[in-house]
Every structure is written in C-alpha cells, then in structure tokens.
Amino acid sequence: MVYATKTKKIATSSSPRKKPASRSRYSKAEIYEIFSAFEKDNPEPEGELNHSNEFTLLVAVVLSAQATDAGVNKATLHLFKIADTPEKMVALGEDKIRDEIRTIGLYKNKAKNTFLLSKMLIEHHGGHVPQTRxxxxxxxxxxxxxxxxxxxxxxxxxTIAVDTHLFRIANRLGLAPGKTPLDVEQKLEKIIPEEFMQHAHHWLILHGRYICKARKPACDRCIIFDLCKSKEKVLKEPI
Known part of the structure; x- marks a missing residue:
C-alpha cells in the first residue's frame, strides 16, 4: 500500500501540465475583421476622462488609478477650473489639492503625487508635459x-494602455493571452494591424467596460460575437 501510494504520487507530479495559451486564437484575417468591426461601429473613440489640455489629461489619468472615470470627472470638475496648469496646481498647494479630490480612492497619496509632478514639470520640462514614455x-x-x-x-x-478591462478581455477572448499587462501590451502590438493601432486600446477598453463585462458579458449586444472564440461566450438563442 505504501509503495503503491508513493509510486502514484511520483507519476502524478511528473505528469506534464497544460501550459496556458500564449498565442492568439485568431488568424490575421480574423483580427483584421475584429478591428474593422470596432472601427465601423465607433470610428473616432475617445477616452472618458474629462480634460482641457495635456496637463489636465495627465493629472486625470494619475487620479484614475483604482477609481472610476466618472468619479475622477466629478472630483476634477472644480479642480481643473482653478488649476489647469502646473504653475496653478503648485500655487494651489498639496492640502487644497487633497481637499478637491477627497471623494476618490487614495486621495492623500494622489494629491501628493499631483503636487510633486506639477513641480517637476515646471523644474525639468518648462511647464510642459513631456512626449516620451x-x-x-x-x-x-x-x-x-x-x-x-x-x-x-x-x-x-x-500606444496601447492596458487597464483591467483590456487585460481581462485580451485573455478572455484569447486575443492576446498574457500573465501581465506588459505581456498583453507587447502581444497586441505584434498582432494589431498598423492602421488600427491608434484607436485599438480605446475600442478594447470600451468593449470590456460596456459589453464584455467581468461578471456578465452582454453577448447579445456584441458586435464581434460571430468572431469571438471566448470559452465564456453565451450562445444566442435561436429566433
């Protein structure tokens, strides 16, 4: 009994394990069809964070970490009216920035970062937002x-910004399976046709936010339903 049990354990531990899929489930032609469908449905997608210039965009995105775009837009509605440049933000001061954004998560640390990045923009970039990663x-x-x-x-x-929505559907659909956001980003850069790259991450984020949702994908409203190869795909009932 002891010998048999020991042998069984060895056999189990040495048996090959299935590796997670690393390649896209889609052919080049299918990927082209997917992004063509996104483009036809929404030719000029836009981010949902309110901003008036490069600086307010930068601040809004920093504030959006672990917060909803709607929540950030509410918090910055007044902030950006009184501080829409690095100089005005520094003049406002960390304490007042904190008071303005206290409705969003991690507001204390975000107020500190907003103040410090504004100072750095003034000191190292002439008050302008730099254009390199x-x-x-x-x-x-x-x-x-x-x-x-x-x-x-x-x-x-x-560029492709991989947020939680994009990361989820890249893996769920098998479009660009990856263990990390960087992994997904690099795989998407390889497979997405150049003509779609500018808007690709907007389409994918919006698709994950409103259609291919985490708990219950709205497959009945999906514009790429016929192309989708997700194992969670909910088949439409015959008419």
Missing amino acids: EELEALPGVGRKTANVVLNIAFGQP
Whole structure:
C-alpha cells in the first residue's frame, strides 16, 4: 500500500501540465475583421476622462488609478477650473489639492503625487508635459499605463494602455493571452494591424467596460460575437 501510494504520487507530479495559451486564437484575417468591426461601429473613440489640455489629461489619468472615470470627472470638475496648469496646481498647494479630490480612492497619496509632478514639470520640462514614455514615467504617480494613455491621447502616438478591462478581455477572448499587462501590451502590438493601432486600446477598453463585462458579458449586444472564440461566450438563442 505504501509503495503503491508513493509510486502514484511520483507519476502524478511528473505528469506534464497544460501550459496556458500564449498565442492568439485568431488568424490575421480574423483580427483584421475584429478591428474593422470596432472601427465601423465607433470610428473616432475617445477616452472618458474629462480634460482641457495635456496637463489636465495627465493629472486625470494619475487620479484614475483604482477609481472610476466618472468619479475622477466629478472630483476634477472644480479642480481643473482653478488649476489647469502646473504653475496653478503648485500655487494651489498639496492640502487644497487633497481637499478637491477627497471623494476618490487614495486621495492623500494622489494629491501628493499631483503636487510633486506639477513641480517637476515646471523644474525639468518648462511647464510642459513631456512626449516620451521614459520622461513621463519619471514623474511621481506615473506608470507605464498612464504614460501610454497620455502619449496616445495627447500626442497621437499609437500606444496601447492596458487597464483591467483590456487585460481581462485580451485573455478572455484569447486575443492576446498574457500573465501581465506588459505581456498583453507587447502581444497586441505584434498582432494589431498598423492602421488600427491608434484607436485599438480605446475600442478594447470600451468593449470590456460596456459589453464584455467581468461578471456578465452582454453577448447579445456584441458586435464581434460571430468572431469571438471566448470559452465564456453565451450562445444566442435561436429566433
């Protein structure tokens, strides 16, 4: 009995494990069809964070970490009226910034970062938002996703910002399976046709936010339903 049990354990532990899928489930032609459908449905997608210039966009994206766009828009409605430049934000001061954004999560740390990044923009960039990922990521509170959003929306660079929605559906659909946001970002950059790159992450984020939702995907309203290869796909009932 002891020998048999030991042998069974060895056999189980040495048996090959299935590796998670690493390649897209879709052919080049299918990927082209997917993004063509997104483009036809929404030719000029836009981010949902309210802003009036590159600086307010940067601040809004920093504030959006672990917060909803709607919540950030509410918190910045008055803030951006009184401080829409780095100089005005620094003059406002960290304490007042904190009071303005106290309705969003992690507001104390975000107020500190907003104040410090404003100072850095003045001291190192002449009050302007830099146009390279490296310079943006050197600012307090700015990570790769934030940098990619700013580069895409403010400066028209074809970057892909992987948020929770995009990360989820890239894996759920098998479009660009990856264990990390960077992994997903790099795979999407390889498979998305160049003509769709500028708006790709907007389409995917909006699709994940409003259609391919985390708990209950709205497959009945999905414009890429016929192309979708998700294992969670809910088949439409015959008419």
